[in-house]
Amino acid sequence: xxxxxxxxxxxxxxRLLRDVMAAGLAFGAARAVPVLAxxxxxxxxxxxxLDSDATTLDPAFTTAEVDGQIYRAFFDRLIEVDxxxxxxxxxxxxxxxxxxxTWEFQLRPGVTFHxxxxxxxxxxxxxxxxxxxxxxxxxxxxxxxxVKEAEAVGxxxxxxxxxxxxxxxxxxxxxxxxxxxxxxxxxxxxxxLASNPVGTGPFSFVRWDKGDHIEGKxxxxxxxxxxxxxxxxxxxxxPDPEVKANAVRSGTIDATEDLLAKDIAVLRRVxxxxxxxxxxxxxxxxxxxxxxxxxxxRALREAVAxxxxxxxINRVVYYNVGAPGRSFLxxxxxxYERDYDPFPRRxxxxxxxxxxxxxxxxxxxxxxxxxxxxxxxxxxxxxxxxLSDVGIDMELVTLDNGTLLSRLVASNFIATIIQYYGTLxxxxxxxxxxxxxxxxxxxxYKNPEYDGxxxxxxxxxxxxxxAAIYARMNxxxxxxxxWIFLQYPDYTQALRDRVQGYAYTPDGGMRFTGVRLAS
Amino acid sequence: xxxxIIRRAVATVPVALLVTVMVFLLLHITPGDPVVxxxxxxxxxxxxxALRHSLNLDRPLPVQYGLWLWRAAHGDLGASLRTHxxxxxxxxxxxxxxxxxxxxxxLLSLCIALPAGVLxxxxxNSWLDAMVTPLAISGVSMPSFWLGxxxxxxxxxxxxxxPTVGFVPLRSGLLENLHTMTLPVMTLSAxxxxxxxxxxxASLLQVLQQDxxxxxRAKGVRGPTVVIRHALRTALIPVVTVLGLQTGTxxxxxxxxxxxxxxxGAGRLIVDAIFARDFPVVQGTVLALAISFxxxxxxVDLLYARLDPRIRYG
Numbered sequence: 001x002x003x004x005x006x007x008x009x010x011x012x013x014x015r016l017l018r019d020v021m022a023a024g025l026a027f028g029a030a031r032a033v034p035v036l037a038x039x040x041x042x043x044x045x046x047x048x049x050l051d052s053d054a055t056t057l058d059p060a061f062t063t064a065e066v067d068g069q070i071y072r073a074f075f076d077r078l079i080e081v082d083x084x085x086x087x088x089x090x091x092x093x094x095x096x097x098x099x100x101x102t103w104e105f106q107l108r109p110g111v112t113f114h115x116x117x118x119x120x121x122x123x124x125x126x127x128x129x130x131x132x133x134x135x136x137x138x139x140x141x142x143x144x145x146x147v148k149e150a151e152a153v154g155x156x157x158x159x160x161x162x163x164x165x166x167x168x169x170x171x172x173x174x175x176x177x178x179x180x181x182x183x184x185x186x187x188x189x190x191x192x193l194a195s196n197p198v199g200t201g202p203f204s205f206v207r208w209d210k211g212d213h214i215e216g217k218x219x220x221x222x223x224x225x226x227x228x229x230x231x232x233x234x235x236x237x238x239p240d241p242e243v244k245a246n247a248v249r250s251g252t253i254d255a256t257e258d259l260l261a262k263d264i265a266v267l268r269r270v271x272x273x274x275x276x277x278x279x280x281x282x283x284x285x286x287x288x289x290x291x292x293x294x295x296x297x298r299a300l301r302e303a304v305a306x307x308x309x310x311x312x313i314n315r316v317v318y319y320n321v322g323a324p325g326r327s328f329l330x331x332x333x334x335x336y337e338r339d340y341d342p343f344p345r346r347x348x349x350x351x352x353x354x355x356x357x358x359x360x361x362x363x364x365x366x367x368x369x370x371x372x373x374x375x376x377x378x379x380x381x382x383x384x385x386x387l388s389d390v391g392i393d394m395e396l397v398t399l400d401n402g403t404l405l406s407r408l409v410a411s412n413f414i415a416t417i418i419q420y421y422g423t424l425x426x427x428x429x430x431x432x433x434x435x436x437x438x439x440x441x442x443x444x445y446k447n448p449e450y451d452g453x454x455x456x457x458x459x460x461x462x463x464x465x466x467a468a469i470y471a472r473m474n475x476x477x478x479x480x481x482x483w484i485f486l487q488y489p490d491y492t493q494a495l496r497d498r499v500q501g502y503a504y505t506p507d508g509g510m511r512f513t514g515v516r517l518a519s
Numbered sequence: 520x521x522x523x524i525i526r527r528a529v530a531t532v533p534v535a536l537l538v539t540v541m542v543f544l545l546l547h548i549t550p551g552d553p554v555v556x557x558x559x560x561x562x563x564x565x566x567x568x569a570l571r572h573s574l575n576l577d578r579p580l581p582v583q584y585g586l587w588l589w590r591a592a593h594g595d596l597g598a599s600l601r602t603h604x605x606x607x608x609x610x611x612x613x614x615x616x617x618x619x620x621x622x623x624x625x626l627l628s629l630c631i632a633l634p635a636g637v638l639x640x641x642x643x644n645s646w647l648d649a650m651v652t653p654l655a656i657s658g659v660s661m662p663s664f665w666l667g668x669x670x671x672x673x674x675x676x677x678x679x680x681x682p683t684v685g686f687v688p689l690r691s692g693l694l695e696n697l698h699t700m701t702l703p704v705m706t707l708s709a710x711x712x713x714x715x716x717x718x719x720x721a722s723l724l725q726v727l728q729q730d731x732x733x734x735x736r737a738k739g740v741r742g743p744t745v746v747i748r749h750a751l752r753t754a755l756i757p758v759v760t761v762l763g764l765q766t767g768t769x770x771x772x773x774x775x776x777x778x779x780x781x782x783x784g785a786g787r788l789i790v791d792a793i794f795a796r797d798f799p800v801v802q803g804t805v806l807a808l809a810i811s812f813x814x815x816x817x818x819v820d821l822l823y824a825r826l827d828p829r830i831r832y833g
Contacts, residue, residue: 049684052791053783055601063557137569139558191603210604211613211783211791212686238684238781239790242668247683250675402551402796409555409567440563 044517045232046499048510049244049256053211053237057197059179060131060138065421068176069257069510070235073216074114075199076223077178078105078124079170083503085332085424087170091119091180091200092158097461100165101146107156111223113182114204121152126183128160140177143428144169146458165459167466171425174507202228202513212237222513229501229516248273248494254517255495255502257510260375261321264492272497276504277321279331280491281422285483286368286383289414291444294366299358301481305343306351307390308383314487317378321492325485327478332506333426334463335470342478351390363391368415369407372398379486380417411442419489424507425466430454430473434482445482520821527820531813538809539591539802543584546798553600553796574600587802596806597799599792606803609788614807617784619689620776621769623700624707625762632712633758636719641746643724651716658713663772667706667779674702684781703780707772711765718761722754729753756826763819767812 048069055064059071080090092105111119128150131140146166151159160169172178185198197205200223203216217232236253238244245263247253249270259267267275286304288295295301310324326343329336355361370380377398384394394415399407407413422429432438435454436446450473457469477483491508498518505511554571571577575586590597596606635655639648675683681702687695726732727750735745774786781787785804792800 047685056603134569137566137573139566142563142566194603209686209688209783210602210609211787212781236685236781239778239787240668240781243671243683243779243781246668246671246676250671250679250683252675252683252685400551400794402553402556402794403549406550406552406555 044230045234046230046255046512046515046517047234047236047253048512049236049238049247049253051237051241051244051258052239054208054214054235056194057205057208057214058194059176059181060127060136060140061194062176063139066237070214071176071179071197071199072201072509072511073203073233073235074197074201074205075179075181076111076201077175078107078173078180079178081174081424081505081507083505085506087174091124092173095170097167098159100459101162103160103162103169104153105158105160107158108223109156111200112221113180113185113198113200114219114221115182115184115198117182117184117198119180119200120155121158123183124158124180125150125152126186127180130186131177143175143177144172167458167461168425168427171423172428174424203230203233206232224513228513230512233512245494248496251496254499255493255510255512257491257493257508259492259494261317261319261492264321264494265319267494274495274497274499276493276495277490278504278506279323279488280506280508281330281332281424282419282489282491283325283328283330283422283485284379284417284419284487284489285325285328285485287408287413287416287418287443287483288481289411289443290482291411292414294358294360294364295414296444297358297360298481299354300360300364301484303351303354303358303390304387304392305481305484306347306354307387307392308343308484308486309346309386310343310486311345312386313379313382317375317382318487318489322487322489325487327474327485328429328483329426329470329474330422330488333422333470334424335426335467335474337471337474340471340475340478342475346386348390355390355392363393365393365395366414367395367397368417369397369399369404369413370417371404372400376417383417383486409440409442411444417486426470427454427457427466430457430470434477443482445480447476447480450476450480520824524817524821527817531810531817534813535806535810539588539806540584542802542805543580543587543798546793546796546801547580549796551796553798556795557601587799591803591806596803599800600797601792601795601800606799609800610785610804610807613783613785613788613804615689616686616782617770617773617777617786618811619696620700620703620707620773620782620784621766623704624711624769624772625766627704627708628712628715629762631708632715633719635712636716637723637746637751639716639720640723640727641742648720655713655716658709659717661709663706663710663775664779666709667702667776670702670706671779686780686782703776703782706779707769707776710772711769714765715758715761718758719754722757723750726750726754752826756823759819759822759826763816766815770808770812 050066050069052066054067054070056062056067057070059075076091078090078092079095080088082088091108091111093108094106096104098104107119107121107124113119117123128147130136131138132147146162146164147160148163149161151161153159180200182198185193185196189196195208202219202222204219206215206217208214214235215232218228218230222228238247241260242263244256245259245267248256249267264275264277267273288301290296314320314322314324323331326341355363368380370376380396384396387394404416408416420429431454432440433443434445434450435441436451453469453473457466460466460469491506493504493510495502500516500518501514554567554574554576558567558570575583587597598605599609635651639651642648671683674681682699685699687699689696732745732750735749773784774790777784777787778790785808789801789804792804
C-alpha cells in the first residue's frame with residue numbers, strides 16, 4: 001500500500017477499514033455459492049439435510065429413524081408404496097399367500113447389487129436368514145414376528161414360511177425388514193457392513209465422513225433404466241432444527257424433513273422453497289398406566305379426554321401443521337373412519353360429570369413424563385392449563401429421550417406424552433401395545449373382544465375386510481382410552497424449487513430416484 | 520524445568536483417573552438404559568437381555584469399570600455401543616475439528632481482544648474506551664447458541680456469504696476449510712474475546728502505574744514503546760492464565776457450536792454419545808478432553824517464565 005505522490009507507505013484508519021471490508025466482501029463473494037450445492041440440469045449433486053448423521057448403514061441393525069432415509073439411496077425393498085400408500089412392486093414383482101402360513105414372492109429378474117452380485121431368491125433368502133437368526137440379534141426380527149423361515153424354491157421365487165397367519169406381511173416388507181443387501185458383501189464385510197453398504201439402490205456408496213455426511217453416486221446398473229437422474233447424493237446431518245430450516249432457506253441444502261411447526265409457517269412464505277406438510281402415519285398421545293390409580297378408573301380417563309381442547313392445541317402449539325388427534329388410527333391409516341371422533345370438542349361440563357362418576361368430583365392429580373423438547377413442553381403446558389380448569393392437576397416431569405424410553409418400557413410411569421411413528425398397516429401397533437398377551441404391553445390394557453378382533457385381522461388377507469376389523473378395534477381403544485389421542489402430526493419436508501420431479505409419499509420416506517436438479 | 524515437567528506429567532495420571540471414575544459414575548447414575556435407547560420401545564425383552572449381555576452391561580459396575588480401565592491402560596478405549604466403531608478411531612477422526620475450532624477461536628479472540636484491550640487501557644475514559652467496554656459486555660453476555668443462529672441468519676440466509684452447515688476438512692483445501700469455519704469460529708470466540716479484552720485492559724492499567732514504567736517514561740522512552748515492550752509483557756501474565764483456564768470453557772462451548780453448525784467434532788460426539796448412553800465413547804472422549812486441558816495448562820505454566828524472567832521452576 002503506497003501513496004502515489006511520495007512513494008511512502010501511508011496508513012490511515014479509513015483506508016484500513018475500506019481495505020478490510022473490500023477483502024471481506026471479495027472473500028464472501030468469491031465463496032458466495034454454497035459449498036455443498038452443485039448446479040446443473042442433470043448430473044448434479046443433491047444435498048439432503050437430516051436430523052443427524054447415520055448410526056449404521058447396515059439395515060439389519062438400525063434402530064434410528066434417520067437411517068431409513070439414507071437407505072433409500074443405497075437399497076431397495078422387496079415391496080414399495082406409491083404416493084397413495086398402495087403397495088407396488090419393487091424387488092418383488094408379485095406376491096401371494098399360498099396358504100395361511102406361506103407367502104410366495106416372484107422376484108424381479110436382471111437386478112444386480114452394486115458389487116455385481118446377482119439379486120435372486122438365494123440372495124433374498126440370505127437376507128432373511130440373517131434377520132431371523134436369533135444369534136444375530138437383529139431388531140428387524142420383531143418387525144416380521146411370524147416369519148420362521150425363508151426358502152428359495154426357484155431362481156426367482158422366494159417363499160416365507162410363517163408360524164401363524166399374518167396377513168399384513170407385505171406391508172411389513174415395505175420397511176427396513178424388506179431391504180435386500182448383497183450376500184457377498186455380508187460375507188466380505190461382516191460387522192464392517194455397517195460402514196460399507198452394498199445394495200441394489202439407485203446410488204452406490206462412496207464415502208461416510210462419520211458425524212458429518214454420507215455420499216453416494218449414481219449406480220449405472222440400476223434396474224430402473226436411465227435412472228437416477230442425479231449424478232450423486234449427499235446426506236448431511238444437521239442436529240439443530242432451526243439451522244436445518246435456515247440451511248434450506250440459504251440453499252446450502254436442497255431438501256430436508258422433520259421441521260418445527262413454527263419453521264414451516266416461515267418457510268411457506270419464502271420464495272423458491274416448496275413445503276410439504278401432509279398427514280403422515282403418526283399420532284401423539286397421552287399414554288396412561290391402566291394398572292395403577294388414578295387411571296385404572298375409566299371415568300377419570302374420560303374426564304381427561306373431555307377436558308382437553310385438541311383443536312386449540314393444534315392451532316397454538318402446532319400452528320395447524322397436523323390435525324387434532326381423534327383416535328389411534330391417523331387419517332392415512334387402513335381402517336380410519338372420517339366420521340369417528342369420540343371427543344369432538346372440549347366439554348368442561350362432561351369432564352366434571354365424569355370426575356363425579358369416577359368418585360373424584362374435586363379433581364385429582366397425576367404426574368406426566370414428557371420429553372425435553374420445546375414443542376412437547378408447550379403441548380404439555382397447554383394441556384396442564386386446560387386440565388386445571390376442571391380440577392385436574394397434571395404435574396410435569398421433563399426427561400431426556402433415553403430416560404423417558406427406559407421408564408416407559410419398565411412400566412415406570414403413570415402418564416407420558418409421546419409420539420408413535422406408525423406403520424403402514426396398523427397391525428403392529430395394535431398388536432404390540434394393546435394385545436393383552438403382548439410382552440410389550442406396559443399399559444395394562446386387557447380386552448378379550450379386542451384380542452379376538454386382532455387374531456381375526458391377522459388371518460384376513462383382504463385389505464378392505466381387514467380395514468373394517470381395524471376400525472372396530474380403533475373404536476374399542478377410543479372407548480377404553482388406554483391412550484388419550486392428542487394430535488396427528490404432519491410429515492414435513494422442504495425442498496428448493498430446483499429439485500424437480502419429486503413426489504411426496506405419506507410414509508415420510510424421501511425418494512430421489514426420479515428427481516432432477518434445475519440449474 | 521525438565522524435572523518440573525516430569526512431576527506435572529506424573530500428577531496428570533491421578534487427575535485423569537479421577538475424571539474417568541467421575542464420568543463413569545455419573546453416566547451410570549443417570550437414568551436411561553443404552554440398550555433400550557438402541558432397540559426402542561418396541562423391542563422384545565429377550566432382545567434387550569441378549570444385547571445387554573453381549574455388551575457386558577449385565578456385569579457389576581466395578582467389573583465394567585475395571586475392564587474398561589485395563590483395556591484403556593493398554594491403549595484400547597473400547598468400541599461404541601451404538602456404532603461398534605473403535606472409540607480411539609472416533610476420537611482421532613473427530614478431535615482435529617474441535618482442536619482447529621478452539622485454536623482458531625482463541626487466535627481470533629486474541630487478534631481482536633489484545634489490540635482492543637491495549638487501546639482501551641491507553642485511551643482510558645476516551646470515546647474508544649466507552650465504545651469497546653459495552654461491546655465486551657455484550658460479547659460475554661450473548662449465549663453462543665443465540666449468536667450462532669444470528670450469524671447464520673445474517674451471513675448465510677440474508678447475505679449468502681457462508682454456508683449454513685457442511686464442514687470441509689483442512690486436507691481438502693485451506694480456503695474451503697476456513698470458509699466453513701468462519702461462522703463457528705466467530706461464534707465461539709465472541710465471549711473469550713470480550714473476556715480477554717477486559718482482562719488485558721485491567722491488567723495493563725495496573726502495570727502502567729508501576730514504578731518501572733514510570734522510570735521508563737522518565738528516561739524518555741516513547742509511549743508506544745513503554746506500553747508494548749515494557750508494560751504489556753508483564754500485563755499478559757493474567758491474560759495467559761485466563762487463556763489456559765478458558766480452554767476448558769472453549770472446549771465446552773465447542774459442544775454447542777459444533778451442534779449448531781453440524782461440525783463433526785469431539786463436542787458433538789460427546790453430546791450424541793450422552794443422549795445414547797454410549798458409555799465407552801463418553802468415557803474416552805472426556806478423557807481425551809481432560810488430558811488436553813491439563814496439557815494446555817501445563818503449557819501456560821511454562822509460558823510464565825518466558826513472559827517474566829523472574830519466574831523460575833524448580
